[in-house]
Amino acid sequence: MLAGLLQGKPGRVVVLATMRSEEYRRYDAREESRLTGSDRDAWRIQRQVLHLAVKIRLERHWSMTERQRAVAHQGDPRIRLALESCDRFGLAEVVAAGPELLAAWENAWAPGANPRGAAIVAAAVDCRRSGLRRSASRQWLQDLHLPYLAERGGPDLQPEPFAEAMQWACKAAYATSGLLIGNYSQGYIAFDYLLNAPELPPVPDHLWETLLSWVEPADAYDMGLLAHQASQLSRATAALERARAGGAVGADFLLAIAVGDRGWPRQAVGELEGIVRRRQAELGPCHPDTLVARHQWAFFTGEADDPQAASTAFGALVVDAAAALGPEHTDTLAARHQQAYFTGEAGETCTAIRQLRDLLDDRLRLEGPDHPQVLSVRRSLIWFSSLHGDLAEAERQLQHLLTDAQRSLGPDDPHMLAIRSTHAAFAARAGRTSEATAAFAQLVTDRSRVLGHEHPHAIHTRLQKAQALVAAGHSEEASEELTQTLNDAQHVLEPGHRHTVLARSMLDRLQRP
Structure with a gap:
């Protein structure tokens, strides 16, 4: 969509968007080391979009100069409230009425207040937290909110009629935003600020399972991707099975990874073998998507108690990844680490130590001493060195590693x-x-x-x-x-x-x- 807007059109096109800092931090380079397979592919594509942008960070609190300038505009009730609250809340929060809306949601649970509206908002918030990117329909919210209301007391709360509850939830504060954004025809989505409310409980099974039974395959993929990144592997496999059955692109690959991570590496190997064959036939043996599939196949081969085969597979992958992507590409470096690890697991510790030392030198040069992958290579090197040398020295090195990790992780x-x-x-x-x-x-x-x-x-x-x-x-x-x-x-x-x-x-x- 951005390419269509920005390329081949006369004049200047400006696309302006805002993004919560909590979301933006998910695209820090350090986060990449947490992800594998389709998770990492999706993350990279999303990060490329952010790299197209000129980023302007808005600090939460006003400076003294900004406060002085704002006094001239305190006829606006939002500006006046922001001035009164600037020691506690940030500018964007107050102008968007975030704290007020959050307080309204929390207070609405009181009997005779707006408990049904509060339950509707809770359901909408958890729809977003489940990975649903699009709006939820009015009918969905009418069904999904009922268990939330029942858990808080049901009829004892004297809940208001549903239409009145929806009207309350959508009412804007200071003409900015309501707890819900949207309308009857487009559906409704929870206000961003609510997603970071303190001490939100986990998304309950009743909402997650019901939502999964309703969504389209592409939505199920999003839900599975988010669940996998959060290590909710049973949810991830359930969502991705639905996505694959519906033909969602990439669902078969991510499902195989989730199955392996969940403790079924042999099944993952079988599924990945087919994916590798298809990608080799359609894309070629050294296409990045093929290389990623080969990486996962080799990894779960090792997890399925065949470290020698995994070491051999990663050795071949290192050669092909270096030729196709470059010797310093992150996927090439990752394959080298796995080659060394499974070489050591196969009993060739001296070879593994040599490979890890070479890899550590390269990662230190490319990524710096505090990068998570550098710390991971150091841990692997210390472990295999301990099997081939002085345990006391290995413990001393590990203590240094622990100190460094505590500083950066x-x-x-x-x-x-x-x-x-x-x-x-x-x-x-x-x-x-x-x-x-x-x-x-x-x-x-x-x-x-x-x-x-x-x-x-x-x-x-x-x-x-x-x-x-x-x-x-x-x-x-x-x-x-x-x-x-x-x-x-x-x-x-x-x-x-x-x-x-x-x-x-x-x-x-x-x-x-």
């Missing part, structure tokens, strides 16, 4: 969680069983909170905690932990998954007389 960043996992594993190998048990227990809590209790990473950490408990002599507690972990693993992971096999073998050893 958030506590829930996947790279930070991985570094903490290595730190706990080193404590276990060094015989510091109490320290290892406590570290793994905290990591189980954090990974379960971030990823979900049944995510493969969380299950693996639970197994590591059980191993530490066994080493510390707490066999009964370890047996209980393993029994529950095995039950969960059998429920969510594909048959024969390495986590299930490990849990069963550990439990068998504990139960032997």
